[in-house]
Amino acid sequence: MLENLLAYIKQEDVAEQLYHSLIGIEIEEHRIQSDGQLSRHPYPKNLGSRKYHPYLQSDFSESMNELITDPNPNISGVLDQLDTIQTVLYRSMKDDEYIWPLSMPPALSQEDIHFVATHFERPPFQKYRDYLTQKYQVPLKIVTGLHVNFSIPEPVINRLYTHYENQFKTLVEFKNALYFQITQNFVLHRWLLTYLFGASPIAEKGFFSGETPKELKQPVRSIRNSIYGYVNKPADQVNVTVYSSLGNYVDRISDAIAKHRLFSAAEFYGPVRLRGQASLKDYRTRGISYLEFRVMDNTPFTPNGISRHALYFLKFYLMYLLVHPVDISNIHEQLKQSFDDNNRVALESPDQPTFKEAEGIKIFNELIEIAKQLHAHSEQLQALDDFSEVLSHPELTASAMLLPKIKNNSLMHLVSKPPKNGKLVVPRLTTCCQPCQI
Amino acid sequence: MSNLNSNAQRLIFHAIALGIRYYEVRDEHGEELLMLTYDNLTQVVYANKVNDQPLEYLYELFPDIKEAAWKHW
Numbered sequence: 223m224l225e226n227l228l229a230y231i232k233q234e235d236v237a238e239q240l241y242h243s244l245i246g247i248e249i250e251e252h253r254i255q256s257d258g259q260l261s262r263h264p265y266p267k268n269l270g271s272r273k274y275h276p277y278l279q280s281d282f283s284e285s286m287n288e289l290i291t292d293p294n295p296n297i298s299g300v301l302d303q304l305d306t307i308q309t310v311l312y313r314s315m316k317d318d319e320y321i322w323p324l325s326m327p328p329a330l331s332q333e334d335i336h337f338v339a340t341h342f343e344r345p346p347f348q349k350y351r352d353y354l355t356q357k358y359q360v361p362l363k364i365v366t367g368l369h370v371n372f373s374i375p376e377p378v379i380n381r382l383y384t385h386y387e388n389q390f391k392t393l394v395e396f397k398n399a400l401y402f403q404i405t406q407n408f409v410l411h412r413w414l415l416t417y418l419f420g421a422s423p424i425a426e427k428g429f430f431s432g433e434t435p436k437e438l439k440q441p442v443r444s445i446r447n448s449i450y451g452y453v454n455k456p457a458d459q460v461n462v463t464v465y466s467s468l469g470n471y472v473d474r475i476s477d478a479i480a481k482h483r484l485f486s487a488a489e490f491y492g493p494v495r496l497r498g499q500a501s502l503k504d505y506r507t508r509g510i511s512y513l514e515f516r517v518m519d520n521t522p523f524t525p526n527g528i529s530r531h532a533l534y535f536l537k538f539y540l541m542y543l544l545v546h547p548v549d550i551s552n553i554h555e556q557l558k559q560s561f562d563d564n565n566r567v568a569l570e571s572p573d574q575p576t577f578k579e580a581e582g583i584k585i586f587n588e589l590i591e592i593a594k595q596l597h598a599h600s601e602q603l604q605a606l607d608d609f610s611e612v613l614s615h616p617e618l619t620a621s622a623m624l625l626p627k628i629k630n631n632s633l634m635h636l637v638s639k640p641p642k643n644g645k646l647v648v649p650r651l652t653t654c655c656q657p658c659q660i
Numbered sequence: 661m662s663n664l665n666s667n668a669q670r671l672i673f674h675a676i677a678l679g680i681r682y683y684e685v686r687d688e689h690g691e692e693l694l695m696l697t698y699d700n701l702t703q704v705v706y707a708n709k710v711n712d713q714p715l716e717y718l719y720e721l722f723p724d725i726k727e728a729a730w731k732h733w
Contacts, residue, residue: 270679270729274699277676292681302661310676 223389224403228545228592230385236378237596240541242295244373244512247304249527250366251520252322253285253315258637260327260334260364261285265343266314272344277307282354282363283338287311293371293512297533304526320637323522325421325446327364329634330428335360353485357455361429365422365446368520368527371497372540373512374400394509400544401510402468405494406553407543409465410560412447412493412517413567414585417576418612419532420444420568421519421620422451424631437569441628443621446519448568454491458483462561464492466553472502493517521620534605538598542589572621579613586610664692668707671714678729680722698722 231237253261265272265284272279279288289307294300312321322328338360342351354363383396390396420443425434435450445451454460460483464474478484479502487495487502498511515536520527549556567576576582589606592598598606612618629635661669661684671694675682681697684707692707696718703721711717719726 267730269677270725271731273731274728275679276681277679292683306661306672307676310673313673314677 223399224386224547226385227382228595230382231545232595234381236381239375239378241537241599241602243375243537243540244293244295245297245300245533245537246293246371247291247300247528248288248369248371249304249520250281250286250288251527252283252327252364252366253287253319254322254328254637256318256320256637258328258634259331260338261319262337263316263319266311268314278311280344282351284341284343285338286364286366293373297530297537300533301526301530308526323520323636324633325366325519326425327361327366327429329426329632330361332428334428338364350485359431361431362452365452366520367446367452367516368518370515370518370536371512372515374544394507397509398468398505401496401513403548404540404543405496405513406465406548407546408494408515409462409492410548410556411543411585412560413564413576413578414582415517416444416447416564416568417578417582417619418609419518419521419620420447420572421521421624422446423572423621423624424628424633426632426634441572441621441625442569443572443619444519444568447517447564449565451568452491454489460484460490460492462492462557463554465494465557468505471496472505476502491516519620523620523623531605531608534601535609538593538602538606539589542592545592546588572619572625573617575614575616582613586613664707665710667710667712667714668692668694671710671717674715674718678718678725680718680725696721698725699728
């Protein structure tokens with residue numbers, strides 16, 4: 223349906239505008255206390271009300287802060303703002319509080335779990351919160367992550383539409399096709415980001431109520447991106463095949479809500495969410511406004527949970543996903559296979575080559591070819607070059623760089639040396655070498 | 661942000677803490693402006709005119725926020 227998109231991007235000379243697609247970041251992170259336990263202090267009183275706050279919210283637990291940037295065409299602008307919001311959060315915290323740098327929560331005692339379950343100061347969300355607690359239990363709901371929001375500039379969509387008016391009756395249909403192509407490609411190639419950015423190798427004590435699954439007896443790339451992480455239950459019937467078409471996405475999630483398998487669209491934990499409409503059915507008629515990518519683990523090597531380098535890579539990668547054709551002839555099977563492949567990569571040993579390495583090399587070759595054709599900037603080329611290196615050097619992945627820091631299957635000792643002024647993030651681990659800059 | 665004087669930077673920190681949206685923009689002469697938005701009210705101020713009492717200044721610009729900001733849910 224979207225044939226020759228790359229050619230039309232070149233013909234219309236809109237690559238530069240695409241490089242300025244809007245990016246926004248949401249990152250969840252826990253306040254902890256000096257001993258490493260989840261903070262018992264209430265939500266900071268000197269921050270404005272969560273009823274309306276555009277930048278600072280909380281999630282499942284009162285200790286689980288959420289930082290939200292505005293959408294911004296420039297990566298520097300996004301990171302500057304995230305940095306400023308982080309600073310405001312640090313300044314609002316108590317002297318004995320720090321930020322836990324990892325996606326998997328710190329060690330949990332039964333008292334911690336009971337404390338989280340019984341302390342919640344947002345009455346309008348209490349019913350939903352009780353439902354989640356009962357369905358998923360506390361530990362799974364306090365896994366944190368980083369979400370990236372992405373939208374294509376409207377003038378670019380308008381320009382490209384002139385080449386597809388015969389195929390799409392309306393601009394909305396065309397826009398949906400663009401966004402859904404990115405969505406499907408993102409899901410089909412999810413394993414690559416799990417490999418590059420997975421940073422949740424172990425579960426601390428107390429995360430699993432019973433015995434630890436046998437696949438997790440050794441460190442892995444990303445528990446959070448595996449079947450043991452943030453996924454919907456099979457009984458909810460919203461598995462990866464919801465992405466087989468826009469109609470299917472809307473219908474399946476709507477059906478799950480109508481039949482009370484999901485509380486609301488907010489309980490859909492797929493790797494990508496369509497965004498911009500309050501009601502799911504409106505995506506068909508009013509269109510997708512932006513996409514929310516939900517697979518990035520918090521990277522402990524940078525103060526903001528994601529590096530500048532990673533964002534340059536990600537933004538160009540999304541352009542690749544935009545122009546890469548999707549074969550929809552057997553999309554159901556492809557999606558199921560991609561889910562299995564991603565899970566397998568997530569559960570691989572972090573310092574070993576991935577079984578998908580050959581496919582990854584092919585993707586990076588295509589990325590670099592497109593970068594040349596679209597006269598990508600030096601920062602983008604450098605990011606592509608460096609991350610292609612990571613593909614063939616698993617020891618440079620974030621999860622592998624955490625391995626030497628693991629002691630007795632735990633990373634809790636990271637909090638043993640708190641910063642002097644007591645109001646900065648737990649010192650992130652130093653990067654082992656360049657060019658990783660994960 | 662780093663281009664701004666210390667009073668303007670402090671104003672942004674207070675604005676973020678209170679939950680006031682802010683945007684850095686420039687006028688036709690290249691002067692730095694801060695566009696501040698809360699509850700459908702937008703105020704635009706010159707960054708170099710922010711005084712050394714930025715929190716009080718924000719309360720003047722947005723009289724309703726003092727009460728609203730501390731209702732926590």
